[in-house]
Amino acid sequence: MSRPLGLYVHLPFCVRKCPYCAFNSHALTAEDSLEGYAAALELEARRRRAEADRPVTSVFFGGGTPTVYPAQALVRILSTLRSVYGFAPDCEVTVEANPGTVAPADFVRLRRGGFTRVSIGGQSFHPDRLRVLGRIHGPGEIAAAVTAAQEVFAQVNLDLMWALPGQELAEWQADLEQAVALGPSHLSLYGLEIEAGTRFATLHRQGRLKLPDEASVLAMGALARRRLARAGYVQYEVSGWARPGCRSRHNLNYWRRGEYLGLGAGAHSFVGGVRSWNLSSPSRYARALADGGLARQGWERPDRNEAADEWLALRLRLVEGFSEAAFRRAFGLTVSEAFPGVLAELCALGLLVRGAGRVRLSARGRMLMNRVVLELSARRIDLTALPPSA
Amino acid sequence: MTDRRHIRNFCIIAHIDHGKSTLADRILEATHALSAREMTDQVLDTMDLERERGITIKAQAVRLVHAVGATQYFLNLIDTPGHVDFSYEVSRSLAACEGALLVIDAAQGIEAQTLANFYLADQHRLAIIPVINKIDLPGADPDGVRDALEETLAIDGSEAILTSAKLGTGIDELLRAVVERIPPPAGDPEAPLKALIFDSHFDPYRGVIAHVRVVDGSLRVGQGIRMMAQGASFTVAELGVFTPRPVNVEVLGVGEVGYLAASIKRIADARVGDTVTDAQRPARERLAGYRPVIPMVFAGLYPADPGQYDALREALEKLQLNDAALSFEPETSAALGFGFRAGFLGLLHLDIVQERLEREYGLELVTTAPNVTYRVTDDHGQVQVIQNPADMSSDRPPQLVEEPVVAATVIAPADCVGAIMELCQERRGRYIDLTYPDPRRVVVRYSLPLGEIMYDFFDALKSRTRGYASFDYTLSGYEPADLVKVDILLQGEVVDALSFICHRDRAAARGREVCERLVGILPRQLFEVAIQAAIGHRIIARETVRALRKDVLSKCYGGDVTRKRKLLEKQKEGKRRMRRIGRVEVPQEAFMAVLRRE
Structure with a gap:
């Protein structure tokens, strides 16, 4: 099998912007042209064809809310991509869909048009929580969307959020029960983070968000781990659970520091050791492409230190961690040499586990992932000072 | 050389915010030392920091010309620092004068620093001209202040001159009083040179500039001089007076106030309070009152970035050129690495040094909590002064520990007396006495450990007296305590x-x-x-x-x-x-x- 190559397509429009969301998403206004943006995407895809030297192994339509586009429009974009890049035979093709923007017939159209996986942004089954999160749908629409998607898709993901303002353990338990009862092939559980520049950040600063305390959050996390394990889901990433064989190939590629092309406003790419990103404003993005250029805003080539930091920050998200041999192949020295002393310290604290040639986080360490990565990175030797590895 | 009968040397003393600086500005204006166009407010405060903080750090002297009839008088106005950290410098400035304007806010009345300054001026036997300022204020009560002058300071209230520095009223009358009531300087022009250094600062081009008052004899350009306390000898390169612009002169005679430059490299060689004499024909004894500066407050100064250690040392050395009161020695801390133990006159002085290191030298510092010095006596009777608490043994406590103690004066509305005494008691104070200068005011005197008052005593005092209390102190020595x-x-x-x-x-x-x-x-x-x-x-x-x-x-x-x-x-x-x-x-x-x- 050749090296994976991901293809991310950003569709930034939403019916309205959620107050916790820091993604590059925009409430749809009358001036926005869905068609114009889609045309720009196709232009970008064609102009950047040379960046892909092999067929694409996974595609992800993310947002925003991709399903503000009619299913036919999404299918048309997908077929353009397929003809431009070529897809590997078992290519995973995911589209995000928000309850309230999709009807059962849409799923059929998407499946027929070549999508193989749907990710549904449910977030919560509790009406109060959905209201606080600013979602446009109710709990009933989540169940309906998942059920309808399951009729035609073997691979369905459901997003849930936890550690929400006002949320209590019993309520989170009820959310998990409903999710398990629906039985999607994949579950993503995102703990709420207060991100700079969001409405939630303002409310938080003003002390108007009643967030659960650390002990409750930890209890919610532990509960999810137990309940989902009992239901046959296997955690493979900080936020990801899947039935066997149903892990998200597209996301795994990110965590393994594989290559991907990102198309669309604000989309990020990582090809040939270079990270680059597009203009984030949809209108400026579309204009740049209409004017005959690319919409690239910036790029960087991480040096060996930065590459090692990325390696840790990404691979440690995975329950499988990383192979010490693979680290040595990539950086030319052992992890113990690269992070003198600190590895043993973190193992002694019970946060890292080292064995069978792999390094991974313990369940406790996973809740402290940022700190563990910070500790490691802060005490990493300077890898740029070493002779280049073979 | 000026006829000393036509010289008047005086200073202005006041409680903070009673209008000293504004009054100085009006006097400069009235004597045409500065045109209105040149007037920037409060010209005597030169450093930016001083202006921002509203505090005079370095004293300066200005020579003003004022005609009465056909006679020209030379009025030397000597500015004094306004904070208790600099009380020694104040005392040297007073020693250079024959008279003082005691400025009192017509609405606020007599405050702790008014008293402290008055006592200090009185000790130096200065002619005191009471000035009741801010008479334009709605709450002004000049008659009440006159009564308080008589009650508290035994000064004839009718001698007070009423001014509004803000509006410029009373300034002419004030200048007349300076000429009439302040005696001209005494002194023997034929005696060996004795000149008092009442201030000094460092000039990067000319070295140390010493501000001097000639007491006996005279100073000339080219003269060989010697600093009597420090012992160093120099040759006078330049003499001058501030008008306030510097103007060179060839000679400074008896009673005159001016500055001298003599290629003096370190401010420590021209210390405030030292006596300048003639190297060939020295005076027999120096002027009284010289005291080497003894820092009372110490703190560890460490570079936030250990790589900045040398930069910090260089910055401290440069600051020391201009600040004889600043002392420092290398120190090593297990927690903070390499740094310096620095000594200061007080917390304000520490603040200023810290701010200058950060602002002027771009250094980032880790400062330890400041502490006073302690005198410890061990089992063998050995006495040691400790500048860092870490230097005191944890295992073998010393036989005797002594701490610095101050005599403190608090003035506040009479109904606050309970709160003040309670606070002083909490801070391990020892009661001295209590007086009522008028029925509405109380003067409370306590002996207090310096360590108990240096951080937040004044804040606590203000909060317990609705902001009305004023506070002043002088060091009175070391006393044993169970520390x-x-x-x-x-x-x-x-x-x-x-x-x-x-x-x-x-x-x-x-x-x-x-x-x-x-x-x-x-x-x-x-x-x-x-x-x-x-x-x-x-x-x-x-x-x-x-x-x-x-x-x-x-x-x-x-x-x-x-x-x-x-x-x-x-x-x-x-x-x-x-x-x-x-x-x-x-x-x-x-x-x-x-x-x-x-």
Whole structure:
């Protein structure tokens, strides 16, 4: 099998912007042209064809809310991509869909048009929580969307959020029960983070968000781990659970520091050791492409230190961690040499586990992932000072 | 050389904010030393910091010309620092004068510094002209102030001159009084030279500029001179007076005030209070009142970035050229690495030095909580002065510990007397006396340990007297006290930079306070951190910082790894700025934690 190559397509429009969301998403206004943006995407895809030297192994339509586009429009974009890049035979093709923007017939159209996986942004089954999160749908629409998607898709993901303002353990338990009862092939559980520049950040600063305390959050996390394990889901990433064989190939590629092309406003790419990103404003993005250029805003080539930091920050998200041999192949020295002393310290604290040639986080360490990565990175030797590895 | 009968040397003394600087400006205007166009407010305060803080740090003298009839008088106005940290400099400025304008706010009346300044001026036998200023204020009560002058200071209230420096009223009358009531300088023109250095500052081109008052004899350009206390000899390169612009002169005669430059490299060689004499024909004894500056407050100054150690040393050396009161010695702390123990006149002085190091030299500092000096006597009767609490042995407590003590004066509305005494009592004060200059006011005098008043005493005093109290003090010596050293431990390891000395009765409470404060300052770590306070081996307080249990980004950034890495870099930068003590990361502000109370 050749090296994976991901293809991310950003569709930034939403019916309205959620107050916790820091993604590059925009409430749809009358001036926005869905068609114009889609045309720009196709232009970008064609102009950047040379960046892909092999067929694409996974595609992800993310947002925003991709399903503000009619299913036919999404299918048309997908077929353009397929003809431009070529897809590997078992290519995973995911589209995000928000309850309230999709009807059962849409799923059929998407499946027929070549999508193989749907990710549904449910977030919560509790009406109060959905209201606080600013979602446009109710709990009933989540169940309906998942059920309808399951009729035609073997691979369905459901997003849930936890550690929400006002949320209590019993309520989170009820959310998990409903999710398990629906039985999607994949579950993503995102703990709420207060991100700079969001409405939630303002409310938080003003002390108007009643967030659960650390002990409750930890209890919610532990509960999810137990309940989902009992239901046959296997955690493979900080936020990801899947039935066997149903892990998200597209996301795994990110965590393994594989290559991907990102198309669309604000989309990020990582090809040939270079990270680059597009203009984030949809209108400026579309204009740049209409004017005959690319919409690239910036790029960087991480040096060996930065590459090692990325390696840790990404691979440690995975329950499988990383192979010490693979680290040595990539950086030319052992992890113990690269992070003198600190590895043993973190193992002694019970946060890292080292064995069978792999390094991974313990369940406790996973809740402290940022700190563990910070500790490691802060005490990493300077890898740029070493002779280049073979 | 000026006929000394036509010279008047005077200063202006006042409580803070009673209008001293504005009055000085009006006098300069009225004597045409500056045109209205040249007037910037408060010209005597030259340094930016002084202007920002509204405090005069360095005294200066200005020669003004004022005609009465056909006679021209030369009025030397000598400015004085306005803060208790600089009381020695004030006393040297007063010693250069024959008279003083005692400025009192017509609405505020007599305050603690009014009293302190009056006593100081009286000690120097200066002719005092009371000036009741701000008579334009709606709350002005000049008659009340006249009565208080008589009651409190035994000054004839009818002698007071009423002014409004703001509006310029009363200034002519004031100048007339300066000429008529202040005696001309005495002194013997034929005697060997004696000139008092009442201020000095460092000029990067000419070396030290000494501000001098000639008492006997005369100073000439080219003359060989000797500093009588310091012993160093120089040749006068330049003499001049400030008008306020510097104007060169060939000679400064008896009673004259001006400046001299003599290629003096270090300010320590032209110390305030020293006597300049002729190298060939020296005076027999120097002028009275010289005192080497003794820093009373010490703090550790450490570069936030250890690589800046040499830069910090160079900056301190440069500051010292201009600040004879600043002392420093290299010091090593297990917690903070290489730095300096620096001595200051007081907390304001420390603040100013710290700010100048940061602002003018771009240094980032970790400052330990300041402490006073202690005199300790060991079993063998050996006496040692300790400038750093860490230097006191934890295992073998000294036989005798003495601390510096001040005589403090508080003036406040009479109904505050209870609150004031309670506060002084809490701060281990010893009652001296209590007087009522008028039925509405009380003057409370206490002997207080310097260590108990240097941080927040004045703030506490103001809050307990609705802001009305004024406060002043002078050092009165060392007194024995039951003092112990309290160590602070992190994970069982003593953090030398956090040790402090306090009274045994307060040790447990203060230890607990510091531990509690550290709980708020220390970030949670990957493991539990024990914070303890101990006297010797006895633990007197304990707090725990619980281990951090959650710090994870659960979301996928759609491939935006750059952002995640930038965040990591920022966090690493924050981590680098912390000090590592054992395994514990300690933010820099923790080292000031012992400072605040309550």
